[in-house]
Amino acid sequence: MLAIISAVLFFISFLVxxxxxxxxxxxxxxxxxxLGLMVLALHVAGIGSGWSVSGRGRRR
Structure with a gap:
C-alpha cells in the first residue's frame, strides 16, 4: 500500500x-x-506491510 502511495506522489511531482x-x-x-521517497523508505523498512503470512495458521 505504501508503495502505491509513493508512486502516486512521484507521479504528482512529475506532473508539477x-x-x-x-x-x-x-x-x-x-x-x-x-515525501514519496520517505513513504518508499517506510515501505522498504516493512512499516505498513500488514500481517505476515509465513508463520500464521500453518502449525503442524
Missing part, C-alpha cells in the same frame, strides 16, 4: 515539474518527491 505549475513554497515538486 513537467507542466511547470507554479505552486507555493510548501508544495514544490521537490518536496512532493521527498
Amino acid at each position: 515539474n513537467a507542466a511547470d505549475i507554479s505552486t507555493n513554497d510548501t508544495f514544490t515538486s521537490t518536496n512532493i518527491m521527498l
